[in-house]
Amino acid sequence: MTSRVEPAVAAGRLHLHDLHPSLGDPALLSMNFLNEVANRFPDAVSFAPGRPSEAGFDVADLHRYLDRFCDHLARDLHYDDERVRRTLFQYGRTKGVIHHLIARNLAVDEGIEVDPESIVVTVGCQEALFLTLRALRADERDAVLAVSPTYVGLTGAARLLDMPVLPVREDGTGVDLDDLRAKIGTARQAGVRPRALYLVPDFSNPAGVSLSAATRRELLRVAADEGVLLLEDNPYGLFSADGTHPPTLKALDTERGVVYLGSLAKTCFPGARIGFAVADQRVVAADGTESLFADELSKVKSMLTVNTSPVSQAVAAGKLLEHDGSLLRASAREAEIYRKNLARVLDGLRQRFAGVPTVSWNTPAGGFFVVVTVPFAADDTLLEHSARRHGVLWTPMSHFYEGDGGRTQLRLACSSLTPSEIDEGLDRLAALVHERLAVG
């Protein structure tokens, strides 16, 4: 506390250094920078955004989904007309009104059995992440661990809360468990409390890496031993290349050590902005009374967004209901597109770079992302050049690291392109790479 005080505003002007430090932080600026480049080069082929395919978008669906949800309220839940109307139009339950349908979805698609009361329906998975970190950041000692490279949404949410993110190495198995133990130990010796480890166990963003079933079990053991929660973010789990994936951490979680962060953005559609947290941990108060962790997250939500729009929930619910709760079935067409696109990108990389020993890439078992390693800096400057001269966009991997990892790596997202765009984009990428190699 210093005694230096200034006016907050003078002549309609504020100063950035008087605003929250997150506003000048690379984690928040990176999103802006990437969007801004994309906007300036609208004709570039873009491997940048991890957006879902737009092939299935149809406005008529929204009307049908809305009616389907109203039918469900009337027929299955026996609501009268007035209550149906109130459910859609009025303020509503903070934890949401489609929690029972999400619980059914988790059982059908993932074999996860949870009490619907332990589900909080959120404004996208991002809000679920924020609620969880807000609850876990009790004071300045609390930090969150994250497998590195890390989804920028985790880093950004942590920045809003001044919560340190402690990176944990990824060693090819999805998470280096020795490094996890070491990081926890080091943190505790410094008086820091690592409350949870954040990761995307299936086809991670940005690295495209997945944990084997054995690694998942081992991770659950280590987390339980160390007393840290696991925050499992699973936006891509249904999009495996061969139609299978190991059980989620939550499906294997017999001790309520996992908070499952769900997103319907890729399996339903992003515009619904529906995500959720499964938080079935018990929270014990000083007087011995217990609550669900979901109810604590709900308290935070009541002061953040009050409740998730029931109109948005209704359209997501309609899609769930049309497919008997299965998002695997609901997104079968998109999954096929993603499988073909991923194969085409991997084939295309092989065709163009098989003879270039200094260029390599990983082979994800599914999802949206491939990481390419090159023998030169793949940074923001090169991205700008790539967009301007070669008409191709991608994401520098450095945006996903605390510190300076990923300097010579780039992320290719292959979810929202057509086959011919992929071919053209890879040709342009090859031109960029060969230009740099010639300079190099």
Next chain:
Amino acid sequence: MTSRVEPAVAAGRLHLHDLHPSLGDPALLSMNFLNEVANRFPDAVSFAPGRPSEAGFDVADLHRYLDRFCDHLARDLHYDDERVRRTLFQYGRTKGVIHHLIARNLAVDEGIEVDPESIVVTVGCQEALFLTLRALRADERDAVLAVSPTYVGLTGAARLLDMPVLPVREDGTGVDLDDLRAKIGTARQAGVRPRALYLVPDFSNPAGVSLSAATRRELLRVAADEGVLLLEDNPYGLFSADGTHPPTLKALDTERGVVYLGSLAKTCFPGARIGFAVADQRVVAADGTESLFADELSKVKSMLTVNTSPVSQAVAAGKLLEHDGSLLRASAREAEIYRKNLARVLDGLRQRFAGVPTVSWNTPAGGFFVVVTVPFAADDTLLEHSARRHGVLWTPMSHFYEGDGGRTQLRLACSSLTPSEIDEGLDRLAALVHERLAVG
């Protein structure tokens, strides 16, 4: 920083004292308590929630609004079909897609002329409040002033950010300007930076008080002199008893000293969850570059909810478009209900308590709320008794104070009751009051 460190979770159990202190704070618990009482006594007449009337709810409207917005995108903005679909289904602009329609609404209904780029469309007004406080809370010196009694959503959002709320007295004019100056001075002497003053200038929640035009102008001058922003929250402005209201602070704001926090919950419907911030202040970075404060709020939003559901935005937009941008026209029927209900509550109080000198109430010029003062504690215990024995619910004013104001006051919300429910509810309230007076 202490060296005491504990596991975050053990056997699926967390401890409340290891979670963020807001979760045990009265501001967050009060909402839960009030909801819980309401749920336990569903047959009570409830003067508790400030909910809009449900008379106009019709599911067919949602379909029509959605189509109207799509027509607007196609005809007025010349989007092709693919872009219309993408606007509704895909990830979208963080600041929203109906900002131009909100700007038009502000011009039509409030005489507020703002660049649409200075508008951030949010998940209800609560998110707008949170974004603003997050940006303004740069470090532990920063506090927010609030006219007391205060809407619990402001207090709750501040608690999530560990941001002190400094109460400013209300002296019958809507805000005691001498106390405002004094509180700012005292805070600064203690090294605290009061960044902004939060208030509801029209028919405030909870007090039902409005600022005169003269007081508004004087407040703008004081705020400019002192260098604090004004956070103007205006959910009820269109619901005046006589059809008129003084200009909003933002309409009078020639120096960009006001952040206007808008809600469509009462003028459109709560289930759309659409609010917004008008933040036209310039933000100056260390290198001299400038941005709009709205763009800084947008950065925060990108890590909180990413963007507001375009489906929700579309239904709100449809209602705006159907009424040529006027929410005054769109909510004319509801406004008439609120006027009649407010008059009926005031008449009813007169009929029942005119001969009881120790019972008094204010006479709001509009809005949803009346405050009744009684000669006994109107606390949570009495509310429970009132619900159980007399079948009538209301809100203890003490929930809206930091410290112990409002102990003998109760808030009556008259927005969502029928005339006969109001009469019955006031009869029951009279029975409670006379019982307490007899106990005396």
